Amino acid sequence: MENVLEVIDLKKWFPGVKANDGVNLSVRSGEVHAILGENGAGKSTLMKVIYGLLEPTAGEIRLFGEPVHFRSPRDAIRAGIGMVHQHFMLIPAFTVAENVVLGDEPGGVRFRRREASRLVRQLSERYGLAVDPDAKVGDLTVGLQQRVEILKAFYRKARVLILDEPTALLTPQETRELFRIIRALKEDGVPVIFISHKLDEVLEVSDRVTVMRQGKTVETLETKGATPQMLANLMVGREVVLRVEKPPLQAGEPVLQVRDLRVRSADRHERVKGVNLEVRRGEILGIAGIDGNGQFEFADAIAGLLRAESGEIRLEGRDITHLSPARRTELGIAYVPQDRQLDGLVLSFDLADNLILRDFRRPPFSRRGILNRRAAESQAEQLIQTFDVRPPDFRRRASELSGGNQQKVILAREVSRDPVLLIAAQPTRGLDVGAIEGVHRQLVRLRNEGRAVLLISLELDEILSLSDRIAVMHDGDIVGIVRGEEATREMLGLMMTGQRRKEGTA
Amino acid sequence: MIFSNPEIWALTLSMAIPLALPAVGGTFSERTGVVNIAMEGIMLIGAFFGVAFSYWTGSAWIGLLAAIICGALTALALAWGAIHVSADQTVLGMGINVFAAGLTTFLLNTLFGYSGTPVNTPKLPSFSIPGLDAIPYIGIIFRNQSVLMYIGIVLVFLAHWFLFSTRIGLRMRSVGENPLAADTLGIPVWRLRYFGVVLSGVFSAIGGAYLSIGILNGFTSNMTSGRGYIALAAMIFGKWTPLGSFGAALIFGFSTALGIVLQGHGVSSNILQMIPYALTILALTGLIGRSTPPAADGIPYEPRR
Ligand SMILES: Nc1ncnc2c1ncn2[C@@H]1O[C@H](COP(=O)(O)OP(=O)(O)OP(=O)(O)O)[C@@H](O)[C@H]1O
Ligand SMILES: [Mg+2]
Numbered sequence: 011m012e013n014v015l016e017v018i019d020l021k022k023w024f025p026g027v028k029a030n031d032g033v034n035l036s037v038r039s040g041e042v043h044a045i046l047g048e049n050g051a052g053k054s055t056l057m058k059v060i061y062g063l064l065e066p067t068a069g070e071i072r073l074f075g076e077p078v079h080f081r082s083p084r085d086a087i088r089a090g091i092g093m094v095h096q097h098f099m100l101i102p103a104f105t106v107a108e109n110v111v112l113g114d115e116p117g118g119v120r121f122r123r124r125e126a127s128r129l130v131r132q133l134s135e136r137y138g139l140a141v142d143p144d145a146k147v148g149d150l151t152v153g154l155q156q157r158v159e160i161l162k163a164f165y166r167k168a169r170v171l172i173l174d175e176p177t178a179l180l181t182p183q184e185t186r187e188l189f190r191i192i193r194a195l196k197e198d199g200v201p202v203i204f205i206s207h208k209l210d211e212v213l214e215v216s217d218r219v220t221v222m223r224q225g226k227t228v229e230t231l232e233t234k235g236a237t238p239q240m241l242a243n244l245m246v247g248r249e250v251v252l253r254v255e256k257p258p259l260q261a262g263e264p265v266l267q268v269r270d271l272r273v274r275s276a277d278r279h280e281r282v283k284g285v286n287l288e289v290r291r292g293e294i295l296g297i298a299g300i301d302g303n304g305q306f307e308f309a310d311a312i313a314g315l316l317r318a319e320s321g322e323i324r325l326e327g328r329d330i331t332h333l334s335p336a337r338r339t340e341l342g343i344a345y346v347p348q349d350r351q352l353d354g355l356v357l358s359f360d361l362a363d364n365l366i367l368r369d370f371r372r373p374p375f376s377r378r379g380i381l382n383r384r385a386a387e388s389q390a391e392q393l394i395q396t397f398d399v400r401p402p403d404f405r406r407r408a409s410e411l412s413g414g415n416q417q418k419v420i421l422a423r424e425v426s427r428d429p430v431l432l433i434a435a436q437p438t439r440g441l442d443v444g445a446i447e448g449v450h451r452q453l454v455r456l457r458n459e460g461r462a463v464l465l466i467s468l469e470l471d472e473i474l475s476l477s478d479r480i481a482v483m484h485d486g487d488i489v490g491i492v493r494g495e496e497a498t499r500e501m502l503g504l505m506m507t508g509q510r511r512k513e514g515t516a
Numbered sequence: 517m518i519f520s521n522p523e524i525w526a527l528t529l530s531m532a533i534p535l536a537l538p539a540v541g542g543t544f545s546e547r548t549g550v551v552n553i554a555m556e557g558i559m560l561i562g563a564f565f566g567v568a569f570s571y572w573t574g575s576a577w578i579g580l581l582a583a584i585i586c587g588a589l590t591a592l593a594l595a596w597g598a599i600h601v602s603a604d605q606t607v608l609g610m611g612i613n614v615f616a617a618g619l620t621t622f623l624l625n626t627l628f629g630y631s632g633t634p635v636n637t638p639k640l641p642s643f644s645i646p647g648l649d650a651i652p653y654i655g656i657i658f659r660n661q662s663v664l665m666y667i668g669i670v671l672v673f674l675a676h677w678f679l680f681s682t683r684i685g686l687r688m689r690s691v692g693e694n695p696l697a698a699d700t701l702g703i704p705v706w707r708l709r710y711f712g713v714v715l716s717g718v719f720s721a722i723g724g725a726y727l728s729i730g731i732l733n734g735f736t737s738n739m740t741s742g743r744g745y746i747a748l749a750a751m752i753f754g755k756w757t758p759l760g761s762f763g764a765a766l767i768f769g770f771s772t773a774l775g776i777v778l779q780g781h782g783v784s785s786n787i788l789q790m791i792p793y794a795l796t797i798l799a800l801t802g803l804i805g806r807s808t809p810p811a812a813d814g815i816p817y818e819p820r821r
Contacts, residue, residue, distance in 0.1 A: 063700065063819075084702035099697035101690055103811065112690055113701035121683045151606070162701075 014039045014201050014514055015170055020069030022059050029055040031225035033140040040199045044212040046245050047222035048442040050400050053205050054096050057172050062086035092168025094159050096175045102148030109147050110161050138187050138301040171202045177453030178440050189215045207442050209238040221245050246444035254450045260476045262291030265431050265462035268303045271321035273311040281307040281484035296462040296477030298502050304486035305466050306348050309435045314338045319516045321494050339368055346420055346437050354420040357409040362390035364408050365423050368483020398424040406473055413440045435466045522656045524773050525645035529657055532769030533668040534723045538747035539761035540675045542720030548712030549692035550598045551814040555604040555720045557616030557746025562587045562621040563728035567735040576729050587721020588714050589721025593711035597705055602816035617736035664730040688712055692810035693696040695817035705817050723768035738774035755807050768792040
């Protein structure tokens with residue numbers, strides 16, 4: 011088969027980081043080629059180089075046999091390369107249609123707005139990615155924004171399509187829809203480069219897989235015959251435990267008690283509608299639910315980021331309903347928020363400062379209002395090592411880390427505070443299998459040490475493999491609680507649509 | 517009653533034009549993501565060179581052309597500093613304002629002496645629009661106005677259409693909202709930013725020329741007297757749109773006109789001069805229709821290569 015795209019011994023070095031250091035890749039016409047690799051392995055960097063956003067330090071890229079040197083994405087687009095970026099490249103103030111056609115608008119001098127709308131509506135119907143062309147992108151949910159990103163790439167009719175983690179924010183149904191489109195493109199001979207951390211997706215949709223490790227491509231293999239375990243080991247470079255082992259439950263007295271809690275979200279909608287829940291010492295309580303059913307507002311309310319409209323929250327018997335987030339932190343609540351870039355980190359701070367964000371008011375990190383940088387640095391050094399943050403340099407700004415390593419920093423900070431209660435919202439979103447293993451191990455360790463863990467996740471597999479008890483949330487209320495070992499996907503799936511179930515022995 | 521005196525409406529319009537033009541100019545610059553507070557300075561440059569070339573060549577039209585070229589060149593300097601060197605845009609703009617005030621005063625004194633620009637400097641023609649000027653009551657608005665006023669009104673509408681209804685306008689706005697996203701779509705970010713800033717120079721210079729060779733035929737030191745800053749306010753109050761800027765300029769022009777008409781009626785014109793700024797603060801704080809700048813306004817874009 012013909013090679014459409016070839017990457018030969020490509021290198022891309024940043025100051026202090028060899029993000030790509032010897033990448034070889036060949037993509038054939040009509041194949042779906044998956045790229046697997048840990049967080050920070052250099053996948054996005056490679057794609058940005060191919061797309062002309064970054065200039066390679068060394069190496070060669072060939073398209074249809076011809077060497078190419080893209081000086082900007084403009085050249086890449088002209089050559090027929092389309093890309094869906096890992097982090098959205100959208101203009102919130104523009105409409106969906108404007109975002110999609112930008113750079114290749116219908117019309118001569120005049121921008122034919124209605125024509126653009128029509129084209130985008132057609133496109134979205136053809137690919138089954140429903141979205142209103144005239145809606146403002148800033149008003150859309152992240153899932154819908156992801157669709158807009160995908161539509162943008164399809165609009166340009168690429169000859170090679172790059173999808174950098176397109177499924178991270180899609181629901182399973184949307185993912186299935188996307189796979190259908192990818193297969194249709196394949197029929198037309200358009201090769202697709204597909205990046206995802208979800209091994210089952212890679213196995214389902216790809217023809218070949220190239221594995222990257224620390225900036226190098228280590229192997230390309232046929233998907234047929236590969237197993238998840240094999241891929242995981244290849245990418246991490248060691249044996250990975252895909253299932254977490256945990257000793258039997260030793261649940262103690264309740265740590266968190268929530269009574270009739272009602273919460274409004276920032277847009278004034280009531281999202282939590284009278285929740286009652288207990289989390290006990292030494293257990294992981296998982297909250298399952300479809301996105302948008304109030305689970306993240308619930309977490310925010312317990313951490314103190316959203317005000318309780320009514321009801322009561324108790325921590326170790328003490329009423330904390332009206333305490334500030336800072337007070338709750340002092341009392342032992344740790345929080346890994348859903349949006350790590352927005353709520354979890356100060357992206358322009360370095361790692362040492364980020365790691366003491368919760369505790370900078372206390373000695374040894376400060377005395378009488380004066381920060382002690384040395385204490386912060388030695389703390390950072392130790393945490394970075396324990397949690398395997400890469401690159402291991404506390405002077406680096408949080409914004410320079412790959413997504414997975416940003417998450418490790420947050421987790422390191424929260425877990426190291428020895429919390430009474432840890433709230434973890436989507437703690438493994440966007441993480442590679444090795445990093446997920448690490449996070450899961452930390453959560454289980456806390457539980458085994460007798461802390462309470464409240465895990466909120468949209469990934470049923472994660473909930474199922476970790477939770478001692480599972481509470482299912484629907485429309486702002488808990489529809490039922492089941493024991494972890496009794497729960498099945500089907501049962502939870504049914505409850506997540508709102509079907510009540512008698513509270514069992516849990 | 518003063519409001520029934522149509523004179524005040526004609527005065528409002530002629531006061532609004534030298535605010536509206538630089539405000540529209542600023543809109544172009546900021547819509548592409550470059551903060552521009554140099555309108556005051558560029559107006560002064562336009563006003564001075566308009567007069568100088570008008571006198572030297574004997575043609576006010578060539579004077580206008582020279583004003584436009586000098587304004588564009590000044591803006592080019594701002595653009596280079598802001599885009600290529602990523603210098604602080606507020607400091608750059610302020611620098612240009614101070615520089616222009618000094619330069620024009622210096623040139624005025626050295627080239628024309630202390631008696632000021634010659635009284636026989638030609639000015640742009642004024643005329644009435646036949647038909648419109650005959651309408652009772654409001655006809656006076658179109659009677660014996662500078663040709664630049666008519667041109668200015670047309671430019672405002674043209675600018676609005678250009679920014680919001682053309683493909684290049686859409687691209688310019690995309691660069692001011694999210695330059696990285698625009699870049700990934702193959703849009704030349706720097707080129708469009710240069711274009712926006714230079715356009716702002718052109719508009720501001722015409723605004724300056726309106727003062728010096730449109731309604732008068734001479735230049736005096738600091739003759740713009742802060743209009744470039746009020747234009748900044750008009751741009752913000754007008755929500756970074758040309759038509760909005762024009763509307764704001766009309767309101768501000770009216771308060772100036774009122775000040776002139778009320779002279780000797782015991783109302784302090786200082787109070788009326790505060791109105792533009794007070795309204796702008798209210799607009800920024802959201803008390804009268806929230807005004808949000810383009811998302812990437814003032815943030816340099818450095819393609820990381
Ligand atoms: N602009 C930059 N400046 C400095 N270092 C960078 C820059 N961009 C990326 N890096 C570094 O290069 C390495 C590779 O990053 P990249 O984003 O390609 O990883 P990735 O494989 O896409 O990871 P993830 O799965 O988390 O998205 C990381 O160590 C990252 O910190
Ligand atoms: Mg990536």
